Amino acid sequence: MVGPKRPDADVCWCLSYRVPSKENLSLHREARGERVRELMKEGPPGVLAYDGDEVVGWAGVHPRADTAFATNRKIPHVDDLAVWSVWCLRVRPGHRGKGISHALLEGAVAFAKENGAPAIEGYPVDNRGEKVDLTMAYVGTKELFMRAGFRKAADTDSVLNGFPRVLMRLDLR
Structure with a gap:
């Protein structure tokens, strides 16, 4: 995957x-x-989604300290909490539009929580309902994260596919 x-x-x-x-x-x-x-x-560097025995999705999730987000100048740290980051949500062609990205994000949250994360962050695009190019959709959308209970914690200086990225956070304590 x-x-x-x-x-x-x-x-x-x-x-x-x-x-x-x-x-x-x-x-x-x-x-x-x-x-x-x-x-x-x-x-494990993330979680997988299955349809029966077939892997149909992937979410990259790990402690932020072990990722490029630890030193990324365009994505701020809102505090010194040892948060986890979810940076990639990928669903195989033929399986998209079935809610798998929602399940992947839910799985990433559960995985971070099970491993002691106090909070989890994502850095999706704020596409305001506009279509996102599939090659750039791996970061997710603000709406996807909001539906999973995340709140906007900060704006970023990062732009992907012409859309601003926002820092979304979910407290796990």
């Missing part, structure tokens, strides 16, 4: 927010999958 169908393809592997930018840019092809395997030794 995280990697490509071809292991030699140079694609995301959901590493952009998990490793420093310089390292991310230096990893190519099979090395990207190998780096994900190394990160897996630290614990």
Whole structure:
């Protein structure tokens, strides 16, 4: 779900927010999958959604301190709480429009809570109901996070696909 169908393809592997930018840019092809395997030794880097035995969705979620959001200059820290971040919500083609992203976000919240997170943050786009390009929809929308009980905690200086990103937070205590 995280990697490509071809292991030699140079694609995301959901590493952009998990490793420093310089390292991310230096990893190519099979090395990207190998780096994900190394990160897996630290614990699951997210949650999966299933339709029967088939994996149909993925949400990247981990302590913010272990992500690029720990030092991101465009996305502020609203306080010093050891929050978790959810940065990627991906649903396979053919399974979209069935509420899977809602289930993924719910699963990410439960996973963070089970692992002692005091709060969880997401950094979705505020698309004001406009269509978001599918290649950029992985961050989610403000509306998706609001439906899951998150509240807007701050504006950010980050823009994705022409839409501003907002910092959404849910207290888990």
